[in-house]
Amino acid sequence: MEYKYQLNKIKELDIGSGQSYRGDCVFCLNRNTLSVRNENGKTTWNCFHANCDAKGSMNTGVTVDDLQNFLHSKISKPSMSDMPFTVPKEFVTVYGNNKAREYISKYQLENTEARLMYDVKQNRIVFLIEEEGTVVGAIGRGLADDITPKWYKYGTSSLPFMVGTNKYVGVLVEDCVSACKVALANLTGIAIMGTRLPDEYVIPIADKVDRCFVCLDKDATEKSFKIRDTLSYHIPTYVEMIDKDLKNYTIEELKKWGEEICTKIGS
16 A cells, blocks of 8 residues: 555544544544554554555654643653662562462462562562663562552552563553463563553553453453553554463463464454
8 A cells, every 4th residue: 555645544634743543444444443643743553454554654743732741741750760769678589488489389480581579578579660671660469468458569660560572462461470470471461450551551551562462350341341442542452351360370271371362363
């Protein structure tokens, strides 16, 4: 499909600066497969239908409003370098604590790609949140039944806990353990720590993976579809129902499940 033809059709949509469009494709006419974004002086578009090759970008220029919004965000929202996360001295190796080792063994996390530590002060196994190799936060899971809250967030990072190097397929789950198990299936695990998708997680997820499966517990089915609708404005997103919690899958079950997920993409 000629770029000039695509360009003219996208211009007809008249997507304003800072706006986005997700709806029927103006090229192949399939329902809800075209995504268009106008951000930072650049408009990008992509149709997710397998038989449509509509995809491209164009520079639209940066308006005065864009500059004002950018400067305001720089002033009002400190960057990671302005608020660095310092790993607490209470964080030590997980292998120095029996409970932490038992937890890792219980969920077969010995070969996880995630960086794990143990918080001796709060008695938690800790999952480090990283951005380009830098630790920007952490999430801890209490190792005793009387520890509240069960999950605790360290720092103010606006990034979700993500583990895995598969940039093509991500799986959104409720907790860090499940995310680690997803990575063991050779996919990228994304933990939102609950059943609600924080707004600040959307762009980091879209930047990390090309497509995403929402895989929450069955009792959160309605919320799963709401999350799908939100992410679908940015990347192809699907809801995947599971019979049991992913954290309880064996490594063999995970690998088989991961293969089935990838098969669904091509079908």
